[in-house]
Amino acid sequence: MRTSKPITVTLGKQQALLEDRLQSGAYESASEVIRAGLRALDREEAALSQIMRAKIREAIDDPRPDVTAADVFARLRARHAEGQ
Secondary structure, eight states: OOOSOOOOOOOTTHHHHHHHHHHHTSOSSHHHHHHHHHHHHHHHHHHHHHHHHHHHHHHHHOOSOOOOHHHHHHHHHHHHHHTO
16 A cells, blocks of 8 residues: 655756756656655754754853853943944
8 A cells, every 4th residue: 555645846946956866867766866855854954953952962061150141232232332
């Protein structure tokens, strides 16, 4: 039993990229190209998520004292005033 359903996708300028991949023989169908693209997107999103989690953990573990919002805004106002 088929677990997927046919869909229609408008690729615009990316149509030529899909056709290039088919002509190269790297893929046998448009479906294979689309699936490969979605897998690459999943990998990219997972990598970005991992990077963000590491950055958040780094910030949480930072031993330096916290900076108050008032101090941050005072510094921003001072920096903005310097630029005028």
